[in-house]
Amino acid sequence: MKAKLPIILLIFSLIITSSCENWLNVSSKTDIVSEEMFSDITGFNDAVVGVYVKMAKPELYAQEMTWRTVEFLSHQYAEVAGAPDLNVPKFLWETAPLPSKRETMWLGMYNAIANVNQILKYQEQNRDVFKSDSFTDSLIKGEMLALRAFLHFDVMRLFGKGNLENRPELRSAMTIPYVTDFTRIATPQRSYTATLALMKQDIQQAIQYLECDPCRTNSSEFSTTSMSSRRFRMNYWAAKAVYARILMWEGTTESKELALAQALEIIGNSRSGGIGTGNGAYYSWTPSSSVNQTYWYTSDLSFTQEHLFTLWVEKFIDIQKGPTDSRSWFDCASPSNQYSVVYLTDARRNIIYEEGTGMFDSDWRANKCLWAAGASLRNWTIAKFYNVADMGTNFSKRMPMIRVTEMYYIAAECFLAKGDRTSAVACLNKVRNQRNIPTSLNLSASLSVEDIRNEITKEYLKEFVAEGQLFFYYKRLGFSTILDYSGAMTDSEYQMPMPDSEMINGGIRVN
Amino acid sequence: MKNKRISLAKFCFFGFLMMSLTSFNLFAVNKAAPSDNNENDIIKNAEVQQDTTRIIKGKVTNSQTGQPVDAVAIIVIGTKVGTYSGTDGTFEIKVKDGQEVAASIVGMTSQRIRVTSSTKFLDFKLTDTEFKIEDLVVTGIATRKAESYTGSAVTIKGDELKRVGNQNLFQSLKNLDPSVYIMENLQMGSDPNSLPNMNMRGGTSFNEGMGTSDLKGNYENKPNQPLFILDGFEVTAERVFDLDMQTVESLTILKDASAKAIYGSKAANGVVVIETKKLIAQKPRITYTGSLDLTMPDLSSYNLCSPLEKLDVELKENTYSDTNPSSITNYYKLRKQVLEGLDTYWLSKPVQMGYGQKHSLNIELGKDELRTSANVSYYDNVGVMKGSDRTTLNGSFNLVYRLKDKVKFQNSLNITNNNASDSPYGSFGTYTLLNSYVNPYDEDGNLVTTLSKGGRNPLLDATIGTSLTSKYFEITNNFEAEYTVIEGLRLRARFSVNKKNNSADRYYPSTHSRFASYSNTIAHRKGQYEANNGSSDKLTGDFYVNYSTKIKDVHNIFVNAGFNLAENKYHEVINYVEGIPSTNMNDIMFALQYNADKMRPSGTSGFTREVGVLTVLSYTYMDRFLFDGTFRLNASSVFGSNNRWAPFWSVGVGWNLHKESFFKDLSDIKLFKIRGSVGSTGNQSFLTNKSLTVNNYYMNDRYTDFIGAYAANMENPDLKWEQKMEYDAGIDAELYGFNFRFDVYKTLTQNLVTSLSTAPSTGFTNVSENLGFVENKGVEAYLSYTLFQNRNGFLRLSGSYTNNKNTILEISEAMRTYNDTQKAYVNDRTDIKLKTGTVILYYDGLPMNTIWAVPSYGIDPATGVELLIDNNGEATYTWNAADMVPSGISVPKWRGNFGFNGEYKGIGISVTCTYMGGGQYYNQTLVDKIENILITNNFDRRVLTERWSTPGQEAQYKMTTAFNVGSQWHSALGRSQKPTRATQRFVQDQNELNISSIGVYYDFNRKWLSSLGLERLKFAAFMNDVVKFSTIGIERGTTYPFARTISFSVTATF
DSSP: OTTHHHHHHHHHHHHHHHHHHHHTOOOOTTSEEHHHHTTSHHHHHHHHHHHHHHHTSTTTTTTTTTTTHHHHHTTOSOOOTTOTTTTTTTTOTTSTTHHHHHHHHHHHHHHHHHHHHHHHHHHHHOGGGGTTOHHHHHHHHHHHHHHHHHHHHHHHHHHSOOOOTTOGGGGGSBOOOOOOSOOSSOOOOOBHHHHHHHHHHHHHHHHHHGGGOGGGTOGGGGOSSOTTOGGGSOOHHHHHHHHHHHHHHHOOHHHHHHHHHHHHHHHTOOOTTSSOOSOOSSOOOOOHHHHTOSSGGGSOTTOGGGEEEEEEOTTHHHHTBOSSSSOBTTOOSSGGGOSSOOOEEHHHHHHHTTTTSHHHHHOHHHHTSEEEESGGGOEEEETTTOOOTTOOTTTSSEEEEEEHHHHHHHHHHHHHHHTOHHHHHHHHHHHHHHTTOOGGGOOOTTSOHHHHHHHHHHHHHHHTTTSSHHHHHHHHHTOSSOTTOOSOOOHHHHOOOOOHHHHHHSSSOOO | OHHHHHHHHHHHHHHHHHHHHHHHHHHHHHHHHHHHHHHHHHHHHHHHHHTTOEEEEEEEEETTTOOBOOSOEEEETTSSOEEEOOTTSEEEEEEOTTOEEEEEOTTBOOEEEEOOTTOOEEEEEEOBOTTGGGGEEEOSSOEEEGGGOOSOEEEEEHHHHHHTOSSOHHHHHHHHOTTEEEOOOTTTTTOTTOOOOEEESSOOOOOOOOSOTTOOSOOSOOTTOOEEEETTEEEOHHHHHTOOGGGEEEEEEEOSHHHHGGGGGGOTTOEEEEEEOOOOOSSOEEEEEEEEEEEEEOOTTOOBOOHHHHHHHHHHTTOSOSSOHHHHHHHHHHHHHHHTTOOOOGGGTTBOOEEEEEEEEEEEEEETTEEEEEEEEEEEEEOSBTTOEEEEEEEEEEEEEEETTTEEEEEEEEEEEEEEEEOTTOOHHHHHTSOTTOOSBOTTSOBOSBOTTSSBOGGGGGTTTOEEEEEEEEEEEEEEEEEEEETTEEEEEEEEEEEEEEEEEEEEOTTSGGGTTOOGGGGGGOSEEEEEEEEEEEEEEEEEEEEEEEETTTEEEEEEEEEEEEEEEEEEEEEEEEOOOSTTOOSGGGOOEEOTTTOSOEEEEEEEEEEEEEEEEEEEETTTEEEEEEEEEEEETTSOGGGOEEEEEEEEEEEEGGGSHHHHTOTTEEEEEEEEEEEEEEEOOSOTTSSSOEEEEOSSOOBTTBOOEEEOSOOOTTOOOEEEEEEEEEEEEEETTEEEEEEEEEEEEESOEEEEEOOGGGTOSEEEEEOOEEEEEEEEEEEEEEEEEETTEEEEEEEEEEEEEEEEEEOOHHHHHHHHHHHHHHHTOOSTTSOOSOOOOOOTTSOTTEEEEBOEEEEOTTTSOEEEEOTTSOEESSOOGGGOEEEEESSOSEEEEEEEEEEETTEEEEEEEEEEEEEEEEOHHHIIIIISOOTTSOOBTHHHHTBOOSTTOOOSBOOOOOSSSSSEEETTTTEEEOOOOSBGGGEEEEEEEEEEEEEEEEEOOHHHHHTTTOSEEEEEEEEEEEEEEESSOOOOOSSSOOEEEEEEEEEEEO
C-alpha cells in the first residue's frame, strides 16, 4: 500500500496537469473572451465590423482624422475668434486642445490597429474555423492587412515626417511604431525605410488576398447604397489606392513608377483619347442629375459614386453637433455665436476656385458643394458633409477615405515626374471635366512642369475640402509655405508630436 | 471546441478509472481480511457466551465536576463489543473476566479498566483535557493534534462563541479574537441586512473602485475578506452571517503560512474554518434553543438644535428679511408655534424598538451504525428602522453511517431561505436634516404631503407602498466518504453541491419623494422598479489520502495528499424600469419602459474552475521537534494561460520544550511550544478574466447593417496570482494556570494585480499587471489565567492584544495616475452638496489607510476663516488638494479585548471589553453638521455656540459659510469662502474602550432536571455594546441608526 500511494498520486497529478488546461479554459457568458469570440466565422465578422465602427468614431475618421483637426492644420477653414480649435492651425502642439487630441487620435488609431491585430492573430491560430470557407478567410485577411497598412500610414502621415522624396537622409531616421502583434509590450520604433517596407509588405499581401474581392468584377458589389456593398469595406480597389498613396509618400523614382501602375489600374486604364474617358469598370462618375437635385441635401454633393472606400458614419448628425449647443459644426449661418464651426471664407473660396475664370462659375465644387450663409452670405457651408435630419441615406452618413480622383492626381504627378506632360494634363482635365468645367477650359499640354504641378495643387485644394488630404499633400511634398498661413512650414509645423503617454510608457521613443 | 470536449471527457474517464481502480484495489484487500475476522469473531463470541460473559453496569463521570458524562464510547478492548454512556453517564456492557474495558470521548482523557471476577461496577472518571477542542486543530482538510502542529491557529468552541453573543458569528468573533478586524460600519450602523467588512492582519488590496452597488447576490468576494470554510467547503460571508450559531461546534482561525498554505491561492487574507456539530448522541435527543432580542436605537450621539435654537440661527443669518413683511411674519408665526409646543423629534419617526426572535430545534436520532440529526432554525430580526427586517429559515439534515470503523459515509443537506427587506423610510440621514419646527402632520393628525418648509414629507414614502426586498434560497449538499484501509491509512472523498437563487425587488411608487423633482415633461417616468435575479452553482470535490505512522516510537510521520476540483458559476442581472403610474401597481410588469437613465439591464456573471493538488508532510521527533511542510499547486481559469499553475508552500518548525527533560519534571508546565513558519499563499479574489482579452459589442453603434465587436482590454497571459510571503514566530504555552499565546508576524504581499499604464501604441492605455508591494507586520498576544476551577465552577480572566503596521512599499505608475485623478476630483469639489471629504491616495512608504488632509493653524480670530498651511509652510486661506499631507491612519494601530468569564453552581457570567487606539478618524459628520451646513436643514447645536462670530474670538469652528448656496461671499476676504474640505482640524485621535458584551446564564442542576424528564435547561441573557468610551464623538449610523441589543435565550434538551 505504501508503495502504491506515490504512484497513484503521480498518475493523478499527471492526469490533472495534462487535461486541466482545457478544462480550465472557461469564462463567464457575459465576458466573451477572445478564444470564444473567434471560434466561428460570425465572431470574426463581428470583430471585423468592430474595426470599421471604431474607425467611424469621432476621435478617428468621423471627425478628428478628417474634417476637424487634420483639416484645421491645412488652414482650409475660416478662423473664428474664441473657437475651441483656434490653436490647432497655429500648430501649438503643447497647448490645449492639442495635447489631449494627440492622445486620443494616437490611442484611437492604435486601438483600431490592435483590434486588427487581434483578428489576424486568431485567424492564424484558429485555422479550423475557415476550413470550409476560404473565400471569407481570404477576404478578412486581405481587409485586415490592408487596414493595418492604411491605419499605420495615416499615423505616419500625421505623427511622422514628410517630404521623404527630397530628404533621403530621413530614411534611416526612426518613425512611428509599426505594430503587428496583439500584445501589451510596446513595439519598438523602426526607420522610415523599415516601416515603409512593413507597410508595403502588408498592402501587397492584402492586395493578393483581396483578389477574390467580388467588387473587382461585379459592379453591384460596389453599389453606393447597398448596405453590404464592398465600398464600405477596405476592398481590392481601395487597397490598391492605399498602395499608391504609400508609394507616393516614399517618393523614389521606382516607387512612383509603381504608384502610377496602381493608379492606372484603378482608373481603369481606358486611355483612348486621353485618360479614362469613359466610366471605370466598377465606378462611375457623378452625373449632373445627381448633383442638381431639388434640394442641396438631396443631391450627391460628396460624389459618393467616386469613393473607392467610404466609411459609414451612422451617427454623423450627432457627431457634427457642437459641444455647447445642438447646432452642427457645418452650420455657419451666424458663426460669431457659435465657435464650433467649420466653413470656407469668401476670400478662400475665391482663391481656390479661381474667381474671375470660367471655372469659378462652372465648377460644381465651388457652386454646388458649397453654399453661402451668414451675414451678406459670405460664409460658405461645406454642404457635402453637412448632415441634416431631412436627408435620405443615399448620399449622407458617409466619410470618403479614398476618392478615385486622387488616383488621377497621383497618376498626373507620376506622369509629370517622367516628363509625360500630355498624360499628366489629360489626367487633370478628365477630373475637371467631370466637375463640370467645360473642355474649352482644358489645360494645355504645353504648360510648364511647374504650372502643371501648380494645377495639381489647385485640384487638391478644390477636391478635398474637409477631408484632411490637403494637409498630407502639403506635407508629402514639403511645401515651405501654404495658402492662408504666413509662417514658414517646417517639420515642427508638419509633424504632430507623439503624445506624452507614448513617450513615457513606450520605452525609448524619438519623435 | 471539439478538442476541448474530447479532452474533458478523457479527463473524466481517466479520473473515474483511477478512482474505481483505487477503490477496487482497496476493497479487494478489505474483503479478504475482515471475512476471516468475522469467522473468528463468531467463534470467539460463541466461546465467550458459553463461558464467563456477564453484564456489568458502570458510570462515567467527570473527575473534576462529578457530573455524569454522556455519549462516551465504551469498548471492550480486542472485540467488537461496545456501547455508549447515557445522559446520566450510566451504561451496561457484556464482558468476560480478564478483558479490558476502555472509555473514551473526544476532549477528555480516556481510561481503561481491567475486569476481574471481583469487578461489580465500572466507575470511569474522565478528566477534561483542559481545552477540549483546542487540543485539536481543525483545518477543514485534516484534523491535527495541536501539540504537534507548527501553524498559528486559534480554535474557538461553539460554547465560547455563544457566551459572548448570540446574534451572528461575526458579532461574537469580534469579541473573542482581535486578529480578525471587523470594521464598524459607521454608515450602516445596525442594519440587519448589511454584511460587515473585515480583514485579518491588515489589508493588502488596493481599492480602485469595483462593481456596481446595486448587486444583491454577494457573488463577488471583497478583496480583503478572509476565506470561509464551512465543513470543509468554501462558503460566502453571507452564508456565515446567516448561520445558526447553535449548530456551530468550533471555529478555527488559521493565521500563518504553515496553517493556511493548504488553501493556497485563496488563503492570503486568512482562513476561518467553521465546523458544525458532529453527531454524538446515541439515543433520541431533542434540543430547543429560543431567544428573544430587543434592539434599542441609540440616538444619543445626535446633538441637534432645538426648534428655538434653530430659529435663532436663522434670524441671525438674515434668513428672514426685515423689509419683507411676509417673510418676517413667517418667523414670528413659527416662533409662536414652537412656543406653543411644536417640537418634532424627527429622529424618532422612522425608528422603533427592534426585536429578534430565534428558534432552533435540533433532533438527534439513530443508533450505532446509522445516526441522523435534523436541525430547523428560524431567525427573524426586525431592525430599528421601521420596516427593515431579515428572516432566515434554515433546515439541515445530517446522516452518518459507520461500518465497522472502516467505512464512514456522511451526508449533510442544508437549505436556507432568507428574506430581507429594507426600510421604506429611506436613509436615516434625511431625518437628521429636518427642522424640528416642521410638523409632518396636519391638524387632523394625517401626514402632510409637502412640508411647510418645502420638500416632500419623507414619512409619506413609507405609506405609499414602497417596497425594498431581497431574498435568497440556498441549498447545499455535502457528501463525504471515508475509508480506513489499515490503521493509519485513510482515504477520504468529499463532494459538495451548492445552488443559490437570489432575487431583489425595489419598488418606488410614483408618489415617492425621489420623483418630487421630476418636471412635467418627464412625469411619465415616475414610479420605478428594479428587479435583480441571480443564481449561482458551485460544485466542489476533493480526495485526500491520510497516512500516519510511528517508527521506533520516536519518529511520527503524518502525510496528507490529494487534490480538489471546483467549479463556480454565477450570474445576476438587474432590470431597471420606470413609468408605473399608480401606486397600486406593485409589479415590474406594469412599467411603461426601461429606465431612461440606465437603459440596458446590467449585472455580473462569472464562471471559474480550479484544480489543486496538495501534499502535507508532518514529522515529529519524540514529540519534541516538530516539522510541517506543505506544498500546494493551484490552477484556476482566472489566471493567465502562461502562468496557470501556481505553487504555494510553507515550512513550519516547532520545539515542544515541555517535553524536554529539563521541563518535564515541572508538572505545572503543561505546554511550552516555540514555533516558526515561513511560506507563501495567494489571493485570487479580483475580477475574473483580467488576464484574458474580453470582447464587447458596440451596443449603440452600427456599421451599415452590421454590429461590431471590439477588444475591451489588452490581455496579459503572464498575469500571476497575488502572492503573500508570510513569516511568523510564536509561542504557545500553558503553565501555572496561565494560557499564553504570542505571535510576531510579517507579511509581504507582492504581485498585486493593479493596472499598469502602457504605451498607447499597444491600443490600450493600461493593462493588468502584477505590481506593487505591501508589507504588514505586527504582534498578536493572548493571555488567560484561571483563578480557580473546581467542581462548583471556575473563573477565568483573559485578554488579548494585537497591532499591525501596514506599509506600501511600491506602487504602480497607474496608481500614481489614480492619485492625481483623485486629487483633481477633490480640488473641484467646491459645493457642499457634493462630497467634500477625504479621498484615498496610495503612496510608497505610507500605510494604505492614510488620511490626507491639509495642515491647519485653526480659525483665524480676525476673520473667522480657517488658516491653512500650504506646501511651502506658508499660511493661506485657499484650500488646495496639492497641499494635502498624510495626517493620520484611519485604522487603529492596536486593538484587543479583555474580560472574564466564570461559573459558580450553574450561574455563569461573562464580560468582554474591546479596546483600540493609535489610529485617527476624519470626523466628517462633525464637518457636515457644523460647518458644511445649509440653513434650510437642521444641524448641530454647536453651530450656535462654538463657531466664530465676532472678530478676536478664538473659535473651534469657522464662521459658518455656505448657508443658502454652496459658497458665500465673504466681505473681509473679498471673495467667496469655500466649504470646509479635508483639513487636519478634523483629524482626531481615535482611542476607544467598549464594554462590548455582557452575558449571564443559569444552567439548571441536572439531577433536578432529570426528574422533570429534561436533560438540560439553560437560561441566558446578553447585552452588547453596553457602554463606549471614546476620545471622539461620532454619529454612528448615518444611513441606518446604531442600536444596542439585549437578548434572552433559553436552551432545553430533552
